Amino acid sequence: MKRNPLSFQINVEKFSFASESEKKSTNLMRPNSTFFVDGLKRFVKNPVAMVSFCFIAILLIMVFVVPLFFPYSYDEVICYRYVDRPDGAFNRLAPFEFAPAEIAARDAGTFVFPHLFGTDSNGHDYFIRILVGARTSLIVGFFAAIIVLVIGGTIGAVSGFIGGKFDLLVMRIVDVIYSLPDILIIILLSATLSAVFDTNLGGFFAQLGSGFVAIFVVFALLYWVGMARLVRGQVLNLRKQEFVMAARANGAGTARIVFRHLIPNSMSVIIISAALQIPSAIFTESFLSYLGLGVKYPTPSLGSLASDAQSYIVNGASHELYLFLIPAISICLIVLSLNLLGDGLRDAFDPKLQK
Amino acid sequence: MNKKMAGYILKRLLLGILTYLIVVTVTFWVMQLVPGGPWTREKALSDAVIATLNKRYGLDQPVFIQYLRYLGRAMIFDFGVSYYYKGREVTEIIANGFKISLAIGGWAAVLALIMGLALGTYAATHQNKVFDRIIMVLTTASVAMPSFVTSLILLYIFAVNLSLVPTSPVGVDGIGPYILPVIAASLYPTAYITRLVRSSTLDVLGQDYMRTAKAKGLAPSRILIKHGLRNSITPVVTYFGPMFASIITGSLVIEKVFQIPGIGRQFIISIQNRDYPLIMGTTCLLALLLIAFTLLSDVAYILVNPRVDFD
Numbered sequence: 241m242k243r244n245p246l247s248f249q250i251n252v253e254k255f256s257f258a259s260e261s262e263k264k265s266t267n268l269m270r271p272n273s274t275f276f277v278d279g280l281k282r283f284v285k286n287p288v289a290m291v292s293f294c295f296i297a298i299l300l301i302m303v304f305v306v307p308l309f310f311p312y313s314y315d316e317v318i319c320y321r322y323v324d325r326p327d328g329a330f331n332r333l334a335p336f337e338f339a340p341a342e343i344a345a346r347d348a349g350t351f352v353f354p355h356l357f358g359t360d361s362n363g364h365d366y367f368i369r370i371l372v373g374a375r376t377s378l379i380v381g382f383f384a385a386i387i388v389l390v391i392g393g394t395i396g397a398v399s400g401f402i403g404g405k406f407d408l409l410v411m412r413i414v415d416v417i418y419s420l421p422d423i424l425i426i427i428l429l430s431a432t433l434s435a436v437f438d439t440n441l442g443g444f445f446a447q448l449g450s451g452f453v454a455i456f457v458v459f460a461l462l463y464w465v466g467m468a469r470l471v472r473g474q475v476l477n478l479r480k481q482e483f484v485m486a487a488r489a490n491g492a493g494t495a496r497i498v499f500r501h502l503i504p505n506s507m508s509v510i511i512i513s514a515a516l517q518i519p520s521a522i523f524t525e526s527f528l529s530y531l532g533l534g535v536k537y538p539t540p541s542l543g544s545l546a547s548d549a550q551s552y553i554v555n556g557a558s559h560e561l562y563l564f565l566i567p568a569i570s571i572c573l574i575v576l577s578l579n580l581l582g583d584g585l586r587d588a589f590d591p592k593l594q595k
Numbered sequence: 596m597n598k599k600m601a602g603y604i605l606k607r608l609l610l611g612i613l614t615y616l617i618v619v620t621v622t623f624w625v626m627q628l629v630p631g632g633p634w635t636r637e638k639a640l641s642d643a644v645i646a647t648l649n650k651r652y653g654l655d656q657p658v659f660i661q662y663l664r665y666l667g668r669a670m671i672f673d674f675g676v677s678y679y680y681k682g683r684e685v686t687e688i689i690a691n692g693f694k695i696s697l698a699i700g701g702w703a704a705v706l707a708l709i710m711g712l713a714l715g716t717y718a719a720t721h722q723n724k725v726f727d728r729i730i731m732v733l734t735t736a737s738v739a740m741p742s743f744v745t746s747l748i749l750l751y752i753f754a755v756n757l758s759l760v761p762t763s764p765v766g767v768d769g770i771g772p773y774i775l776p777v778i779a780a781s782l783y784p785t786a787y788i789t790r791l792v793r794s795s796t797l798d799v800l801g802q803d804y805m806r807t808a809k810a811k812g813l814a815p816s817r818i819l820i821k822h823g824l825r826n827s828i829t830p831v832v833t834y835f836g837p838m839f840a841s842i843i844t845g846s847l848v849i850e851k852v853f854q855i856p857g858i859g860r861q862f863i864i865s866i867q868n869r870d871y872p873l874i875m876g877t878t879c880l881l882a883l884l885l886i887a888f889t890l891l892s893d894v895a896y897i898l899v900n901p902r903v904d905f906d
Contacts, residue, residue: 432625
């Protein structure tokens with residue numbers, strides 16, 4: 241076949257079939273891996289993060305499942321031994337000790353579940369109070385993180401998207417809230433809010449406890465700013481990326497770009513930072529409960545349990561030291577393992593952000 | 596100092612004043628939310644007495660007028676007399692509490708700075724050795740401990756059990772009662788500074804100018820102090836101001852544990868007593884401290900690190 245020497249047409253005669261060995265080069269050595277699977281692999285290889293993960297998983301099961309079929313409830317009075325002496329020390333049972341009524345029941349042949357940690361000075365079973373207290377702390381942490389994620393995420397994303405004067409205004413507000421003395425405002429708000437809620441709210445809020453609501457309000461008002469900054473930064477950064485431009489050039493609409501490109505790409509960073517809010521919220525809750533501004537009796541939280549037991553420390557009563565140490569160590573372990581878990585998740589799923 | 600830097604400082608100063616105004620305003624309106632007034636006592640006062648008291652303290656005026664008057668007084672730090680401690684000036688009560696908090700906070704900050712710099716530099720120069728590992732584990736753990744837990748444990752071990760320090764309250768036995776609160780208040784900042792210094796020193800140690808200094812034949816200690824420390828200290832400078840202010844404002848817990856009549860304890864008590872002038876005075880002072888120290892710290896940062904970007 242005669243060809244024009246200047247033609248760009250491919251000369252088929254110059255091609256030959258690929259040999260078997262050449263064909264092999266296109267074989268997949270291993271199955272395709274996604275970002276999520278890669279991250280999961282990195283996460284599983286991190287022993288510290290895995291230990292924390294197992295601890296949190298066991299804790300969650302204990303805290304949410306055990307109270308369902310535990311024979312005692314957290315506000316049930318087990319024992320008033322001396323009616324004429326309403327003194328804490330006399331109402332308290334030591335671990336595995338039984339109340340007089342329970343001893344009678346045991347003698348009659350019924351099985352009485354032992355009080356693993358004894359009872360506290362109000363005669364409540366301490367083991368279940370610790371579990372419910374840990375549950376309270378975890379719920380506070382989780383919902384605070386959700387509140388921060390929703391409020392901060394929405395404001396940050398909208399601000400980054402719209403840009404212009406709105407963005408400028410939001411960022412100035414963020415600056416101001418950032419420089420507010422947070423501890424002061426938290427104490428002021430939680431003290432006044434619990435007074436307001438105690439008198440004005442009934443039903444659901446009264447059941448939840450005013451201290452609880454106050455903590456959430458404080459988080460909703462003050463702590464969204466960090467998340468808003470992070471999400472805004474992510475949105476601004478991703479909008480400039482080539483793949484977004486490519487998607488736009490392919491005719492993708494705003495909704496598709498947001499849900500298909502922006503959210504999946506910024507999700508890991510945002511979720512990890514929200515997860516790291518949980519331990520900080522638990523910390524704040526225990527701090528407020530210790531000062532008597534957190535959850536209200538009879539709802540226990542780890543902070544209020546430790547606070548109630550602190551008199552044993554000051555009096556140097558070594559027999560009752562466990563009443564303080566159990567909730568105190570629980571707070572430390574929960575916060576520590578959540579911190580380590582968050583760090584592990586960040587290292588695994590956010591390789592760009594090396595510490 | 597060039598024009599850009601002056602502009603930056605001016606901007607920060609304005610932001611600081613704005614923040615102060617907001618704190619003052621928020622405090623006022625939050626206090627208005629509280630049900631019951633400052634005269635709600637266990638023994639109810641008669642209406643005539645309450646009316647006289649309201650008139651005397653200007654509480655019979657419309658709320659907005661009260662707000663403006665209060666705003667004006669907040670600018671010159673005149674908060675009048677306490678509603679609860681009869682006839683005592685708020686500024687005087689605050690000054691008494693603040694003296695104690697300042698002593699504890701100041702020494703805790705100094706201790707944290709010295710310990711943090713020493714431990715952090717040592718850990719960085721002996722990276723991955725046993726000591727470094729111990730430091731990393733301890734600092735990670737201490738960040739997870741609420742300060743009331745560490746304070747109470749310190750109190751139990753050293754004051755109650757070993758009787759190394761007196762359990763008597765501050766102001767009775769000389770410096771003895773100050774020791775534990777100062778240590779307790781310094782634990783968290785020490786851990787934080789140690790981590791900061793360790794990571795920034797590791798960063799600096801890998802720089803080219805450190806190799807150059809070594810090649811010139813300078814002694815290792817001189818390299819570390821003259822070239823290393825000067826650069827690794829910059830993040831500490833930014834942290835130190837807010838830290839110092841937050842040790843003083845955040846000493847509420849430590850003051851409760853050790854029964855210290857400091858400003859944090861006063862703040863909680865004044866909220867419980869609904870002592871408006873005292874609450875306002877304490878909030879204003881603490882907010883001002885926090886804002887001023889953050890500002891100073893940021894200014895110090897640009898003086899230490901001239902390469903800073905003004906955005």
